[in-house]
Amino acid sequence: xxxxxxxxxxxxxxxxxxxxxxxxxxxxxxxxxxxxxxxxxxxxxxxxxxxxxxxxxxxxxxxxxxxxxxxxxxxxxxxxxxxxxxxxxxxxxxxxxxxxxxxxxxxxxxxxxxxxxxxxxxxxxxxxxxxxxxxxxxxxxxxxxxxxxxxxxxxxxxxxxxxxxxxxxxxxxxxxxxxxxxxxxxxxxxxxxxxxx
Amino acid sequence: xxxxxxxxxxxxxxxxxxxxxxxxxxxxxxxxxxxxxxxxxxxxxxxxxxxxxxxxxxxxxxxxxxxxxxxxxxxxxxxxxxxxxxxxxxxxxxxxxxxxxxxxxxxxxxxxxxxxxxxxxxxxxxxxxxxxxxxxxxxxxxxxxxxxxxxxxxxxxxxxxxxxxxxxxxxxxxxxxxxxxxxxxxxxxxxxxxxxxxxxxxxxxxxxxxxxxxxxxxxxxxxxxxxxxxxxxxxxxxxxxxxxxxxxxxxxxxxxxxxxxxxxxxxxxxxxxx
Numbered sequence: 113x114x115x116x117x118x119x120x121x122x123x124x125x126x127x128x129x130x131x132x133x134x135x136x137x138x139x140x141x142x143x144x145x146x147x148x149x150x151x152x153x154x155x156x157x158x159x160x161x162x163x164x165x166x167x168x169x170x171x172x173x174x175x176x177x178x179x180x181x182x183x184x185x186x187x188x189x190x191x192x193x194x195x196x197x198x199x200x201x202x203x204x205x206x207x208x209x210x211x212x213x214x215x216x217x218x219x220x221x222x223x224x225x226x227x228x229x230x231x232x233x234x235x236x237x238x239x240x241x242x243x244x245x246x247x248x249x250x251x252x253x254x255x256x257x258x259x260x261x262x263x264x265x266x267x268x269x270x271x272x273x274x275x276x277x278x279x280x281x282x283x284x285x286x287x288x289x290x291x292x293x294x295x296x297x298x299x300x301x302x303x304x305x306x307x308x309x
Numbered sequence: 310x311x312x313x314x315x316x317x318x319x320x321x322x323x324x325x326x327x328x329x330x331x332x333x334x335x336x337x338x339x340x341x342x343x344x345x346x347x348x349x350x351x352x353x354x355x356x357x358x359x360x361x362x363x364x365x366x367x368x369x370x371x372x373x374x375x376x377x378x379x380x381x382x383x384x385x386x387x388x389x390x391x392x393x394x395x396x397x398x399x400x401x402x403x404x405x406x407x408x409x410x411x412x413x414x415x416x417x418x419x420x421x422x423x424x425x426x427x428x429x430x431x432x433x434x435x436x437x438x439x440x441x442x443x444x445x446x447x448x449x450x451x452x453x454x455x456x457x458x459x460x461x462x463x464x465x466x467x468x469x470x471x472x473x474x475x476x477x478x479x480x481x482x483x484x485x486x487x488x489x490x491x492x493x494x495x496x497x498x499x500x501x502x503x504x505x506x507x508x509x510x511x512x513x514x515x516x517x518x519x520x521x522x523x524x525x526x527x528x529x530x531x532x533x534x535x536x537x538x539x540x541x542x543x544x545x546x547x548x549x550x551x552x553x554x555x556x557x558x559x560x561x562x563x564x565x566x567x568x569x570x571x572x573x574x575x576x577x578x579x580x581x582x583x
Contacts, residue, residue, distance in 0.1 A: 204339055210527060211554075212341045
């Protein structure tokens with residue numbers, strides 16, 4: 113019946129997005145229901161000097177709480193975390209976040225690769241990585257690291273992306289388990305949630 | 310290219326540096342520490358073994374290593390709202406009690422924040438009333454800070470921040486251009502003393518009215534953040550101010566109750582108890 117062969121041992125979902133991903137993110141957050149059984153960790157490219165407004169914009173239609181974590185904040189399920197403006201967001205052994213102001217990676221801070229890479233290291237095969245529309249190659253290396261550690265990899269269908277460079281870069285660098293439209297990513301997440309009941 | 314290090318590799322490095330050189334990185338946040346070491350390996354074309362050998366056999370290499378390890382990415386007037394708060398509330402608050410006062414920039418890196426501070430103080434007519442101590446672990450970066458010279462390409466973002474800070478003039482009033490570099494007026498550093506100091510192993514060394522340590526403790530784990538906050542507490546006069554990065558937090562530190570929050574948004578605290 114299902115295409116996905118899902119189970120309830122995943123510990124986190126990490127989502128990367130850039131140009132053209134905003135509407136997709138909004139849709140995903142508006143469709144997952146409250147009490148989602150995993151943390152959703154989002155690294156989205158954003159204006160570095162605009163500290164406010166992004167969480168509020170994402171929150172309007174979201175059923176789950178959206179938080180820009182502070183340094184060393186614990187990671188909790190059922191919350192969507194957004195990398196703050198002008199900081200890289202990592203996860204640490206011990207299941208908490210850390211922030212950094214290191215050099216930009218792929219011309220980006222927050223860089224998707226940093227969040228994905230540290231998540232792959234922490235969660236290993238218990239991680240789901242999702243990469244959405246975007247205009248550069250950020251996230252491809254991180255998706256490869258997720259795959260190499262046994263995690264599950266999903267990209268937004270390039271045919272649907274406003275700008276398909278980012279998912280295509282990941283597709284050419286590593287094995288992507290599922291290439292899905294936003295609607296199907298939503299369906300995937302709803303099905304995943306059923307496994308935790 | 311090495312893309313992954315395990316904990317055992319990192320431990321070998323931290324133990325060697327501690328024994329041989331006296332720097333203690335055991336309580337640094339692991340993900341960023343690992344990325345810094347990977348970057349040093351990549352830029353130097355090194356392996357873990359050759360890195361360990363260099364750290365062990367070449368006494369001077371530690372300075373380059375520290376320079377690679379510390380994150381030296383910063384901007385002038387980073388978070389302009391913070392600088393407006395300093396100008397409009399914090400500095401006037403200090404002036405209520407003291408005509409002259411002292412500031413510590415802990416982890417000053419290449420000195421952008423020190424320059425910003427003195428530009429602000431100069432525009433407030435206060436520069437001669439303030440003594441600044443600026444410290445960093447990294448001697449290479451301290452030399453850069455002393456030179457007050459920055460790549461011209463950095464000045465676009467610095468100028469944008471300065472405009473958002475609503476400074477009186479233009480940053481161009483404070484530097485001259487030469488060979489693709491912005492060289493700031495040395496007068497802007499006349500009240501500044503740069504010193505090497507390690508927040509981890511160093512002691513409190515003076516008392517201050519204001520300490521800035523923004524986006525430095527994010528590279529430490531919580532245990533170390535807790536220790537460093539005690540040193541800051543010990544280094545502040547009663548009713549002195551501490552500014553940390555906008556996404557940092559002190560709420561889990563033992564000494565948090567000895568401070569009150571002056572501004573939650575910009576993360577400025579005030580010491581209220583000894």
